Amino acid sequence: MSRQLEAGERIVATEALHGGITADMRRLTIATRDGGTRDLVLRSFVDPFRVEHAEDGLNREAGALTLLTGTGVPAPGLVAVDPTAAQCAYPSLLMTHLPGRTVLDDEGLETRLPLLARQLVAIHAVRPAERPRRYVTLTTPDTVVVPKCADAAAWAAAIDVIRRPAPPYEGRFLHRDFQPGNVLFDVPRPADARITGVVDWAAASWGPADLDVAHCSTNLALLHGPAWGPRFAEAYEEAGGVLAATTSERLYWQVRDGLASSEEVRSVARPWREAGRTELTTRAVEERLDAYVTALMDASA
The missing domain is CATH 3.90.1200.10 (Aminoglycoside phosphotransferase (APH), C-terminal lobe)
Known part of the structure; x- marks a missing residue:
């Protein structure tokens, strides 16, 4: 993470995001140099079976996020990817955080x-x-x-x-x-x-x-x-x-x-x-x- 932050930025909060099946998701709140904050999302494969197949999935996701840039499809922006856990504890992808929430209710x-x-x-x-x-x-x-x-x-x-x-x-x-x-x-x-x-x-x-x-x-x-x-x-x-x-x-x-x-x-x-x-x-x-x-x-x- 530290390699992806700008000078003077630091992580000030983390929050587990629930609802996923295949990966652990965390929202990371970054304090910026101007006194504000911005959010990123870290997606990590931790289950042993998922780790075994993570390289292909993360490379595919990184490719998809790259090609979707500028298309109008509201996908996250790719920040960095570590498909083989060379820098992270687990194979991971870092992306921009999107507003909104999943809605699974019958109402609406x-x-x-x-x-x-x-x-x-x-x-x-x-x-x-x-x-x-x-x-x-x-x-x-x-x-x-x-x-x-x-x-x-x-x-x-x-x-x-x-x-x-x-x-x-x-x-x-x-x-x-x-x-x-x-x-x-x-x-x-x-x-x-x-x-x-x-x-x-x-x-x-x-x-x-x-x-x-x-x-x-x-x-x-x-x-x-x-x-x-x-x-x-x-x-x-x-x-x-x-x-x-x-x-x-x-x-x-x-x-x-x-x-x-x-x-x-x-x-x-x-x-x-x-x-x-x-x-x-x-x-x-x-x-x-x-x-x-x-x-x-x-x-x-």
């Missing part, structure tokens, strides 16, 4: 939904001079974790969907983890919400717009109820976004992301509860995921 979602959709359309409109790497999906038919409460027939049919080859697509710049937990809002009143920032660009990649839309749809379905998933896809198109041409192609990406969430229910539900959504137990989120996947398959029948 009607207002926030189109804002999320328009922001994602703007992200997909970015045309980088150098494309990031191709998207990655780790879920396979063999790794899906079928919830105990699940509609077995619907899940078997969904798993069959992702046995097929991925549909052709027109590539777009993807955030790859665009969802309410990574979007900052200023909300003076629920009806006056506005987006102030989009964070966590470690998985930025090149791929189908449908994949980003499907990921946000799944998260909205788990946070707010299964009906909100399809509503986000509709809002994305209303905002000018373009999705796959056929229902079967769209279903492939929707189902792929829904099934991927089956492997992460526990780790996703915990920060939501810590953020105040105490009713979102692992079981409750599993039930919503089952209802969402079942609804997708019913709609395609």
